[in-house]
Amino acid sequence: MLAAEELNRLQAEAAEVRKEAIKMATRAGTGHLGPALGITDVMWVLYSRHMKYDPKNPSWPDRDRLILSKGHSCLALYAVLAKKGFFDEELLKTYCRQLNTKLGGHPERELPGVEANTGSLGHGFNIGIGMALAAKADRKNYKVYTILGDGETQEGSIWEGAMSAAHFGLDNLVAIVDRNNLQVSNFVDKVMNIEPLAEKWASFGWGVREIDGHDYQQIHEALSAVPFIPGKPSVIIAKTVKGKGLPIAENKVEWHHKVPTREEYQEMDKLLGLGSLE
Template identity: 60%
Template sequence: MNLTEDKIGAIMKAAERIRKDCIWMSTRAGTGHLGPALSIADILATLYIGVMKVDPKNPKWPDRDRLILSKGHGCLALYSILSQVGFFDRKYLGDFCTKCDTLLPGHPELKLPGVEANTGSLGHGIAIGMGMALAAKLDGKQYRVFVVTGDGELQEGSNWEAAMAAAHHKLDNLVVIVDRNRLQLGDLTENISKLEPLEEKWKSFGWRVKSINGHDIKELLSTLNDVPFSIGKPTAIIAHTVKGKGLKIAENKVEWHYKVLTKEQYEELKEELALEELQDE
C-alpha cells in the first residue's frame, strides 16, 4: 500500500468518526445543526489529515495554515476533527451545548484551541479569511487560509465584496470551499435566491475555480493539494455535497438543517451505523 492509499484510508476513517461524533453529540444535547455538519465531514477530514499545516500542541504557531468555518452552524464536524487531531481532549465533546460555560457552544468561538474566528452570523468568513491572507502577504509568511462556506450563505453580499478585494490583492494563499449541498434553512437555494451559474460568478470576480465531488476523498485530496491553481489568483472550490450525508433519514431533507435524532431514533440506528459514544468522566 502506498503513501497516498494510507492517507486516503486515514481520512476516510476520520470522516466516519466525524459523522459518528456529530450524531452522538447532537443527540446527547438535543440540539445542533446536524445536516450541515454531516455534509462537510469529508472536507474537514481531508483538510486536517491530508492538507493543512497545523500543530495541535502549539495552536497559535505563527506559520500554521488557518481554517475559517464560515458556516459556523456546522461546528459539530469542526469540534470532532479538532479533537481527533489533538487540539483538545475528546472528553469535552460531551459538553456540546450541555453547559453554560462549555468550550463547545452552538457556533465556534475563539476560546476553543484550533478555532480561528467566531462565526455564527453568516457572510463574514470570506472577509475574515481575506484579511488573514492579506496579512500573510504583508508579513512575508507562507501560510494558507482555507474558508469553508455554505452555499446559501453566498446570498450575503459581503462575500462578494471580499471576493472582489481578494482578487484585487492577488491573494493566491486564500482558498474558499463552498459546501454546495443546494439546501438552506427553509428550502432549496435556487428557490430562495438563485446562485447558478455559481462557477461563472467566481470566475467573473477574478478567481480560479474548480467544481468537485465533496465526498470523494481522493478528488478532495488531489484538488486541495494542488492549490493555488494560478499564481496571483485566489482559489474557489465548489464541493458538491449531500446535506445529512451518512444518515439516510436526513439526506437531502431540508428539515434536517436544524434537527437531531430523538433518543429513540438513536437507539434504533445505533447498531446499523455502529455508533459509539464517549463515556462520561
C-alpha cells in the first residue's frame, strides 16, 4: 500500500507529466493528446514503483520492457522517459517540430527507452509476447509490460497473441488495457462491442484484474500482484477517462487527436498552471 506522502508525491509528479504532454501537443499543433492524458497515471506508477531499468544504460539486458502497443499515446511515454532521465527534457520541445526529430507522432527505437516502433494497432502486443518468450528461453527474470487501447482489442491479432501467451505460460507478461471506451471515431462499444472483456481474457487463459486507472492504490496493488495466477500471463483492465486532467478534453471523442489552440492553452493555463510554452 502506498503511504499518503508517497501517494501525494506520485500524483504531483504525474500532473507534471500531463503538463509536458499538453505543452508538446500545443507547440506542435498535432498529437493524440486525449489518449496520452488518460494513461499517464498508470504509466507513472509503473515507471516509478515497478519497472526495473537503468536510464543511463537503456539496453541493459536484465531491464524490464514496456511496449506501448497503442503507440499514438506516445506523448505520455516521451514525458515519462524524459522525467526518468533517459534523455534531456529539452528534447521534448522538438516533438513533431523538426526534420528527423527523435520524437515523432509514434515512438521509434532510436529514442532511448523506446523498446519497439509501434503504432500499427495489434502489433506491439505481439512484439511484447516475443520478448517475454525470449526471456523464458534465456532464463531471464525480467518482465514485459504492454499497454493496449481498448479499441485495439478489436484487432484479431490481439486474440491470436493472447492465445499463444497463455499456451507458452508467459507469467512474465503483463498486458494493460486502457479501457477509456473511446476510439478514433466514436465510443468503442458503438464501433465494435468488446464486452464482456474481462471474461474474454480469462477464457483465453489469462489472470485478470479490473481497476480504476486513476486510483494510485489500485494501480500499485495490481502491479504488485502479478502474476495473478501462477504460470499464466496477467492482464489489467484499467478504466480511465480519455483526456484526464484537461477539462475541455475529458471523455470527448474529438480529443482522440485534437490538440489545444494557443488561445485554449492560455485559458487552461489559468486553471492548471501549465506554464510557458517556450
